[in-house]
Amino acid sequence: MSILAWRDALAVPCISRLFPADKRGDWPDCLTPGQAAALQRPYVGDDTQGRRQMNALALVIKEACLSGALPCGEEVKVISPPAPPVQEKNYFAKTFASAEWLSEFSPQSIASPQLGKKTKQHREYFIKPVDLLAWFNSCELVPTQHLAAWFKAQGVALATESSSAPETPAIKKGDVTDWPSLVRYRQQFVKLDAQKRPGWPVEHIVILGAALKAERASHSKGATKRVASELGTSGQRVTELLKREDYKDWLKSPASPFNLLRRSAGCNPKSA
Numbered sequence: 001m002s003i004l005a006w007r008d009a010l011a012v013p014c015i016s017r018l019f020p021a022d023k024r025g026d027w028p029d030c031l032t033p034g035q036a037a038a039l040q041r042p043y044v045g046d047d048t049q050g051r052r053q054m055n056a057l058a059l060v061i062k063e064a065c066l067s068g069a070l071p072c073g074e075e076v077k078v079i080s081p082p083a084p085p086v087q088e089k090n091y092f093a094k095t096f097a098s099a100e101w102l103s104e105f106s107p108q109s110i111a112s113p114q115l116g117k118k119t120k121q122h123r124e125y126f127i128k129p130v131d132l133l134a135w136f137n138s139c140e141l142v143p144t145q146h147l148a149a150w151f152k153a154q155g156v157a158l159a160t161e162s163s164s165a166p167e168t169p170a171i172k173k174g175d176v177t178d179w180p181s182l183v184r185y186r187q188q189f190v191k192l193d194a195q196k197r198p199g200w201p202v203e204h205i206v207i208l209g210a211a212l213k214a215e216r217a218s219h220s221k222g223a224t225k226r227v228a229s230e231l232g233t234s235g236q237r238v239t240e241l242l243k244r245e246d247y248k249d250w251l252k253s254p255a256s257p258f259n260l261l262r263r264s265a266g267c268n269p270k271s272a
Contacts, residue, residue, distance in 0.1 A: 002027060005149035012042045014054065015146065027153040030073065030126035033061035039147040053202075060244060061135075065125040070135045073126040129154040137195030139240070176204055179211045183230050190232035205241050212238065 006027050010016045015038045019028070031039070037058035043050025064070035129151055136143060143151060143158060151158055171185045182204055189197045200208075208227070215223040224235040231238070 002149065002153035005146070005153070009039060009042075009146040009149065012038075012044065012146075014038050014042055014044075014051070027150055029154070030128055031132065031150070032124055032126060033065065034058045036061055036127060036132060036147065039150060040141070040144050042146065056244065061127070062125065064135060065127070070127065071131045072128075075124050075126065076121055129156045133158070139244075140194060140197055140199055140237075142199035173198065173201065173204075176207065179207055182207050182211075186231045186233070200241055205244075208238065209242055212242070 003026060010019070010024060015035075016024070018032070018035045018038050028035075037054050041050065041054040041057055043054055061070065065072045133143070133151055133156055148158060170188060171181060173185065176182045176185050185204075208231075212223060212227050215227055224238055228235045228238045
C-alpha cells in the first residue's frame, strides 16, 4: 500500500521535517532536491556521515537543476523580515513604580526600527518523477526504499536489469573486498547500457578512491583514465562518483618533486 509506505517514510525525522504539516496527507506529485535526497539517503539520530551524504546528494541534484541536466519547475518565494517586536517605553517604570505614579504616566508603545533587514528571494525547484528517474539512471543511481516507493506511487516503473546480464554473476556485490574483486565485479556489466548497470555502494567507491590515490602516487599522469579503463567506464564517471561521496581529495594530483625543488629555488619555468 502506497499510503503505508508514505507513513513509513514520514516516520524518519530527517524526511518528515522537509514536508509541511499540511502536505503530509499522501505522496507529493513533485519533489524538491532536498526531499529527493532525504528519501534516497535518510539518516537517523546523530549520524554525521549520513547527514553529509544526504546533503551532498541534495547539492548535486540542485546543481543538475541549475545546469539544465535535470528538468524541473521553479518557484520564487519572497521572504519578508519578521515584524519588529513591540516594546513598552516605560517597562521598568511599570514594573517597579507605584500605582499612583503609573496613573499619571500611561505607557506608550513604540516599535523598534528594522535596521538593515531587507526582503529576500528564495528559489525552490520541483522535480517530476519521470525526470528524476531518468537522471538517476544516467548517474547509475539505484532508488532506495522510500524513493522507490514514491516512484511506484506516481506510476513510474523502475528499470530492471536486462536479461542479457549474467544470471549468476561470477562475483556478487557483497564479495567485493579489494581492487581486483571490484574490477571483476564491474567488468560483468560493461556490455549493459549505463542505466541498467548496478549502482555504486559507498564501500565500492572507497575502494575506487584508494586505488586512484595509489595510482596517482606512482604515476600522476593519466591515473584516472587508467583506473576507469580497468573498470570499463569513463574517467568522467570516476570523477563524478568520488565527488558525489565527498572524496574530492583523492582526485588531486600529488605535487611533483621537481616542481617543488624549482619553486624552493625561486626558479620561474616560463622565464628560464
